[in-house]
Amino acid sequence: EVQLVESGGGLVQPGGSLRLSCATSGFTFSSYWMSWVRQTPAKGLEWLANIKQDGSQEDYLDSVKGRFTISRDNAEYSLYLQMNNLRAEDTALYYCVRDIVGDIWGQGTMVTVSS
């Protein structure tokens, strides 16, 4: 069974940092692009970042470019999102998503940015 399990969310102050992780299983991780998507009541679903199979290409939504970094460890079947200089508007449920066509989603991890 294909599984994506996110972790690392929590409460952080504005300007702070968090690192999200996504542990995967049930498929050949190194064969797929991977992505992070977030969801808020106000803005809905936002596709934040993609990373190519070998990590050689990364794409970012403008609003997170320079603050967020997507990375992967193919040996560990894991995806990461390093989030720096967090703002209140980054408060959201963050999903790990397989591929750039979103065929499999994790259950999400909640990030709250507040003082």
Place this chain on the structure above:
Amino acid sequence: DVVMTQSPLSLPVTLGQPASISCRSSQSLVHSDGTTYLNWFQQRPGQSPRRLIYKVSNRDSGVPDRFSGSGSGTDFTLKISRVEAEDVGVYYCMQGTHWPLTFGGGTKVEIK
């Protein structure tokens, strides 16, 4: 960015009756490779989004055949031939042709 506009926002449906959701994009979703990357997702209450349809009209594995997708260019439709209770939730269209990838605002399907 490509704006995806869905209608209606809310869709009350009688069990067993059909339902139709419209999605329009602000520019053509035909990729330079000739493929139209338009997907549909279902998000049931308390759950993560689940992809139903990819590349306009292809059903994902395990998706009931009462769901169908159609359209081209900038106009797309998701149809449910006979709504069942388990179909309650929010439906989103999403374009995968242009970066950044973008979603519609969602259509809430509920039972009358």
